[in-house]
Amino acid sequence: MEVAGNWRGEYSYDPIEGVPSIPAIAFSMSIERSWLGSFAGVAIDDLGQGLPNHALIQGRTNRKIVRFRKTPEAFLTLGPAGARPASQFLQEELGTNLERGYPPPHILYQGQLDLAGERMSGTWVILPYRIILRALRKAVEFHETTGTWWAARIPKEPPPEGVA
Secondary structure: OOOOEEEEEEEEEOOEOOEOOOOOEEEEEEEEEOOOOEEEEEEEEEOOOOOEEEEEEEEEEEOOEEEEEEEEOOOEEEEOOEEEEHHHHHHHHHOOOOOOOOOOOOEEEEEEEOOOOOEEEEEEEEOOEEEEEHHHOEEEEEOOEEEEEEEEEOOOOOOOOOOO
C-alpha cells in the first residue's frame, strides 16, 4: 500500500517506573516512495518548549504492514520536566559533560495501514543503550523504552480556482 505523502499524528510512551506519565507528543512526517516497497522521509516531533526535533525515516511496506526506523538529529531525553538535550541531563543529574557527541538511538516503528491507506498505527521501541563517561569512569544505562503511535494522512489541498 502507498504511504508517500504528508502525515500528522502522535506517539505516546508506555508507563515508565518512577517517571510521571509523559503527555502524547505530536509529530508530522513527509514520506517519499523509494523502490520495491521502501520509503524515506523526514519527521518532526513537536516536543513543546520550542524544541522541535527533526529525524530521518527509512522504512518498508508490505501490503498493510509498515515498518520504519526514525533517527533523530538531536539526542534528547524525556522526563517529568519535558524534553532536554542529553548533555543537559548529564550536567544536571551527574555534574558532567559529554566528552564527545553521541549519536541518538534509532527508534523502531511498526504498525498497520487501514484499508483506505489514510491512517496507520502501531508500536515503537528504543532498544537499550549506554553512554560511556570516561571522566567519571562509569556508564549511563538507558533502558528499553516502548510506546504506541498513530498517524493520519494530511489531505492534499486542491489547487486554487483557475489553476490547472
